[in-house]
Amino acid sequence: MPQGKIIKALSGFYYVLGEEGTVQCRGRGVFRKNKVTPLVGDEVVYQAENKTDGYIMEVKDRKNELVRPPIANVDQAILVFSAVEPEFSTALLDRFLVLVEYNQIRPLICITKVDLLDDGLTKLERYAEDYRNAGYEVIFTSSETEEGLKELSPYIEGKISVFAGQSGVGKSSLLNALRPELALKTSGISHHLGRGKHTTRHVELIKIGNHGLVADTPGFSSLEFTEIEPAELNYCFPDFARLSEDCKFRECLHISEPKCAVKAAVEEGKLPEYRYQHYKDFLQEIKDRKPRY
Incomplete structure (x- = not known):
């Protein structure tokens, strides 16, 4: 039977990318019985008579998995944090970093919206130096001016990356800048609520460059340490x-x-x-x- 990778999960269907293209599949009942839920990023064995009527027969072992967002076999997490709107938060960044480290996923810190800074990068550069000294890689980007995009692209090539961060930081805008034909829906922050509006409703792996896959994930602003001792x-x-x-x-x-x-x-x-x-x-x-x- 053919094998492939789940690149999208939506409304009970799993879209599996195999050698002959993408096939729409359902999960077999045995997965519910064994409490196995197929995730985007899973390597699977599937059976299909045509492109729209397939079944996932087996989920291969995962090297890692995340709960929020629900995705498996991630090579790196690109943690997207805005310089402003919403304001850069080291506390929230450290929270993301702890969860990424716990799941043994390599993080890359990406600070975007730098074009909106009135007083330059001085304060953020001090933070960036702190995190670089801690062992992390940090890049500054702007979806509007395309600053840092050439620096970001090599990190994505040949890997499965998850774009994660607080709602409204510009994850979808950054993906649109990397691949304009995507035309992903974007939205700024709600000034009444002080946080971003959710524009991404499901997890999907999107091809960037020649061999890069990036998951644009639903934004969220609270993360709990439910597993860490x-x-x-x-x-x-x-x-x-x-x-x-x-x-x-x-x-x-x-x-x-x-x-x-x-x-x-x-x-x-x-x-x-x-x-x-x-x-x-x-x-x-x-x-x-x-x-x-």
């Missing part, structure tokens, strides 16, 4: 994880333990204090989480 949070901050090798205690949580290398680095100005504050906030949130049964 307190001892795991350290490893979701790679700059902290590197320093923690010099902590006195192997399972140091970097809060009240003596001879903590992370706390020392913060006091010496080697780690940004705001990153450490976010870590403490996230750790408390995880500790306060209701136990799962």
Whole structure:
């Protein structure tokens, strides 16, 4: 039987890209019985008599999967954050980074709408330097002026990428700039609500360049650490994880333990204090989480 990749899921149908093009499929009942839900990005075995009447017979093992957005086998997450409208937030960026790190997906930080800045990039460049020092790659882009698009394109080639970020940051606008014929629906932020309007209603893999696939995902502004345990949070901050090798205690949580290398680095100005504050906030949130049964 042929194999392919799910590139779109909509209204109970799965659109599978195989050697002979895209086939519209349904999931077999066995998936519901075994509590397996096919996801965009899944490699599957399917059976089809024609282009519109196929069935997914098997879902191959996944290397990773996300819940929000629901997608599997992602190579990298392009975290799209706007310079303004909505305002750039390190707290929200760190929240995204923790979840991406936990799922072992490589992140790329993309700060867009830089053409709207009145006072230049000075403050954002300081933030960018902090995140680069933490081990992340950061690029500045603008869908209007096309700044940074040539720099972004090589990251996308040959990979499955997920564009993720808060609603209204310009993910769809950025995809339109990369591939104008897409004409994806876009919308700015609601000034009454102070947040973006949802313009993407489903997850779909879109071809960008010669061999790149990008998922334009529904925007969202709240993310919960439902799976992460307190001892795991350290490893979701790679700059902290590197320093923690010099902590006195192997399972140091970097809060009240003596001879903590992370706390020392913060006091010496080697780690940004705001990153450490976010870590403490996230750790408390995880500790306060209701136990799962």
